[in-house]
Amino acid sequence: MKRNVLIIGAGGVAQVVAHKCAQNNDVLGDIHIASRTLSKCEAILESVREKGAMKQEGVLAAHQVDAMDSAAVAALIRETGAEIVINVGSAFVNMTVLDACLETGAAYIDTAIHEDPAKICETPPWYGNYEWKKRDLCTGKGVTAILGAGFDPGVVNAYARFAIDMMDEVKSIDIVDINAGSHGRYFATNFDPEINFREFTGTVYYWEDGQWKETSMFASGRDWDLPVVGTQRAYQSGHDEVHSLATNYPQADVRFWMGFGEHYINVFTVLKNLGLLSEQPVTTAEGLEVVPLKVVKAVLPDPSSLAPDYTGKTCIGDLVKGVKDGEEFEVFVYNVADHEAAYEEVGSQGISYTAGVPPVAAAMLVATGEWDAKTMRNVEELDPKPFFTLLDRLGLPTRMRIGGLDGEDRAWNA
Incomplete structure (x- = not known):
């Protein structure tokens, strides 16, 4: 069973993820959130406390990190003891965060495909340009990577x-x-x-x-x-x-x-x-x-x-x-x-809600082992029924x- 979550990002979707992780910290363990702007992370955690979202007493901490710096992300994973990373930062950071997970063995979950800031709309299939190139490495290291686990994709x-x-x-x-x-x-x-x-x-x-x-x-x-x-x-x-x-x-x-x-x-x-x-x-x-x-x-x-x-x-x-x-x-x-x-x-708002609830459900399935695939998977390659069961309970x-x-x-x- 995997425990302790590191959330990358501090936007509207990250706020939903933080609340839902807190509501289910009996399964997920310690909750950490990190982005370039520490004050944004702290504001999200304050909203979690104001809503009384924590299901039980536990760690709820904010950190500053440049997610484009894979070594810094890996160091934070080790520091926090996070075994699951939920990446809801910019799509520009997918590969550096994934590399940090490959280095540390933490499970990786994202909600959108990687993008190169210098390129727009590359030739298909888009996953083949970036994430899928790391699939064999995930398999070799036994690292779970769940791609596109928001609502669409997800x-x-x-x-x-x-x-x-x-x-x-x-x-x-x-x-x-x-x-x-x-x-x-x-x-x-x-x-x-x-x-x-x-x-x-x-x-x-x-x-x-x-x-x-x-x-x-x-x-x-x-x-x-x-x-x-x-x-x-x-x-x-x-x-x-x-x-x-x-x-x-x-x-x-x-x-x-x-x-x-x-x-x-x-x-x-x-x-x-x-x-x-x-x-x-x-x-x-x-x-x-x-x-x-x-x-x-x-x-x-x-x-x-x-x-x-x-x-x-x-x-x-x-x-x-x-x-x-x-x-x-x-x-x-x-x-x-x-x-x-x-x-x-x-x-x-609802758009952030629909994007933020599913990666938490995915994290819970990784934590309990049902989706802990030890390799890279897109969501359609996993059993949807336990996912739907959790989504029903979590509000979708x-x-x-x-x-x-x-x-x-x-x-x-x-």
Whole structure:
């Protein structure tokens, strides 16, 4: 059994992770959180104490670390005695934190694919460019690495595996992510603006007819009639989970759809057309070198600041189609989360909540041994049922509709 958790990062998702780890410290042991800015870590721990989140008396400590410095992260792992590292920092630090885990033997869990700050939208499969190159090393050292264990990627990968296990043959996986909430600001992103915009300025890759295909952002859209949130417009987008699901289920078409309103699209388009979403430095008339994307990030609201005013709900799920007993078969597996309920519980909005709860569930499964794989795994390569059981208890219940979006609604284990 593994114990003691080190959380890397101090944003909105890290706040959820800290609260949920504290609520389950009887399983997870000591809770440590670290980032470049110590005050942010301390503020998160203060919110944990204010909510009385600790299930039992235990260690709750903040640390300062540069997560781009693998040796420093390894030293902190040793200092804290952490056997599980939950990386919810910038996607730029994945590989240095993973290397620190490989050096120390700690289990590694992240919520998004690694990104190189100097590159945008590399050729697929994205995991093959970075994380998967360390897979044999994880196996050789017996180090558990659970990749993409947020909601998407993460829970949606488990939804796909669960649905496919019900079938004799899978034909398509369509992941739909809708945020029907409102934060009341003129314009803001729900997580790190730099990562958010990088995700939408590159080529949209999807897997269809056994090959990678390309489109552009907002070029392919459709209306989805979903539980609770109703009919919502979503656009085909490039996303992490498409790259592992396409590798593990190459016979299936794999697409990702994200909901956007007209206002977001208009502002995004203007920013992009003006060159303000570029990651390439420019020089101002005063001789200052700046990166336009970082300037935009600096002037937009901090995503964690949106939480107090957020209302509405999210609906994220997988529509999976295939064949069962010789007949066409489809199922929609999904979750609905509430922004206000998330803020009441952990002080974060629903997007952070859906991203932060799953890695804690994964950490608990690593701690108890059920997901302690001693190698590198994407979520769909692990048994989804104990994951769903924990998610139900931790605040993200799984629902399904056999027969697709018009099917009868029921719990996943009904």
